[in-house]
Amino acid sequence: MRHELIIAPFLQDHWILRPGSSAGLKIPAHRYLELRDAAAHDTMPAWLPDVVRRRWGIDVGDRRPRDILLVRGPSPYGHGRASYEVNNGCNWACPHCVYGDKVHEGLAWEPRERLLHLLRDAGIVWIELGGGECTIDTHFPETYALAYDLGMMVEIQTNGSTLHRPAMLDLLTSRRPYRVTLSVYGATAETFDGFTQRRGAFDKFMRGLVAAHEAGLPLSLSVIITRENAHETDAMRALAHRYASRVREYAHMSPTFAGGAEPLAQQAPEYLQNRTPFTGCDAGHTSLNVNPFGMASVCKVSRDHPIPLLKEGLAGLARLGALADRALQRQNACASCALQKKCTTCMPLVKLYRRAESPLDRYCQHA
Structure with missing residues (x-):
């Protein structure tokens, strides 16, 4: 049986998610731990059925947690x-x-x-x-x-x-x-x-x-x-x-x-x-x-x-953050531009426009 709900750490938060729905429900860390234990021991927390019914309109009251919950473990890598x-x-x-x-x-x-x-x-x-x-x-x-x-x-x-x-x-x-x-x-x-x-x-x-x-x-x-x-x-x-x-x-x-x-x-x-x-x-x-x-x-x-x-x-993903910081730094004429705070184009995209010899008015306010 496929899971009805995903219980997942997401960055600094914890969420209940439902496949097929863009709406989620943020929960405190202790609720995440409770749901993790519920899935392991197949015991339904008393508060979960009502929360799920109100959020998504589905009834899980008589279902076994191991049949409906997929609990994601925490990751030390910080990507979501x-x-x-x-x-x-x-x-x-x-x-x-x-x-x-x-x-x-x-x-x-x-x-x-x-x-x-x-x-x-x-x-x-x-x-x-x-x-x-x-x-x-x-x-x-x-x-x-x-x-x-x-x-x-x-x-x-x-x-x-x-x-x-x-x-x-x-x-x-x-x-x-x-x-x-x-x-x-x-x-x-x-x-x-x-x-x-x-x-x-x-x-x-x-x-x-x-x-x-x-x-x-x-x-x-x-x-x-x-x-x-x-x-x-x-x-x-x-x-x-x-x-x-x-x-x-x-x-x-x-x-x-x-x-x-x-x-x-x-x-x-x-x-x-x-x-x-x-x-x-x-x-x-x-x-x-x-x-x-x-x-x-x-x-x-x-x-x-x-x-x-x-x-x-x-x-290898540990290097991505530093690569991103370098990529977003304004370079060449952009580094001293007085309009930086109003610029609508990130530096990596600016570099693509320049490589393509694009007209300035497509990406730069100085046009």
């Missing part, structure tokens, strides 16, 4: 979130993609299995599986299932093209993700297929979106506004709000992670809005990114000096 690029290959060819040449390659199952256990032991509770298009990876079903079974709250980033398949729906409804995020590239087949450079892409997207919605999966939709689809912006917004309560918009295209300028040509200038100042982030300290070969980096953008997790093990 990770993004894992399962495979950078993709079945679409969107010109704004930050991955550039999307080569279909990644880890075989045995090293991938070891990698997921390492992430669990590092303290990762929230994990994002992406790519590329992660769902077309040969080992995606096992990867997703193991991350779930290890007690991680799983999000998948997908183009939706496989979500209508019965096997995929069975996987995601029997082991529910806390979020499924899809991108909207157009409101008509002509625009959507043209942008993805794949005939039939819109039909597959809509079939997947409708199937996931009907299955009650927690959907999040990203409306991607570019020069090729900006004329359908209102229609894309309407489509997104029809199927998801969580909708975000993105118009600022970034260079590829290798510093390629190709995505910048997709900018729709009239939709570029002022962004909020960058005031720092937890990247490298409590969160990290892992590429398809098990190389850990500060984040998706800051990939310098990656750490080979499968070779060094968790001890």
Whole structure:
């Protein structure tokens, strides 16, 4: 029987989490210890059924704790979130993609299995599986299932093209993700297929979106506004709000992670809005990114000096914090800039824009 609740330390706190729900319940440390003992001795704490009923509307009063609770142990490594690029290959060819040449390659199952256990032991509770298009990876079903079974709250980033398949729906409804995020590239087949450079892409997207919605999966939709689809912006917004309560918009295209300028040509200038100042982030300290070969980096953008997790093990993660601090330090002309406190772009992203020889107005207020 699969767990109904995850009891997990998360950074300095302790939480009760429910797979398939983004809502959690923070509990004091002594309650965490009580639940850990309850699972070990199969005795239900008197307070738990009422708390769970009020938070999620489920009844666990007559259930055995060992059947419904998965208790995560504490980790000394201090990480709580990770993004894992399962495979950078993709079945679409969107010109704004930050991955550039999307080569279909990644880890075989045995090293991938070891990698997921390492992430669990590092303290990762929230994990994002992406790519590329992660769902077309040969080992995606096992990867997703193991991350779930290890007690991680799983999000998948997908183009939706496989979500209508019965096997995929069975996987995601029997082991529910806390979020499924899809991108909207157009409101008509002509625009959507043209942008993805794949005939039939819109039909597959809509079939997947409708199937996931009907299955009650927690959907999040990203409306991607570019020069090729900006004329359908209102229609894309309407489509997104029809199927998801969580909708975000993105118009600022970034260079590829290798510093390629190709995505910048997709900018729709009239939709570029002022962004909020960058005031720092937890990247490298409590969160990290892992590429398809098990190389850990500060984040998706800051990939310098990656750490080979499968070779060094968790001890290698001790270097990430210092790497992050160095990566975020303002460099060259940015170091003496009077507008630093109002800057909206982190230094690793600035370096990508510079490498791509981007126009200054795409990332710098001095433009």
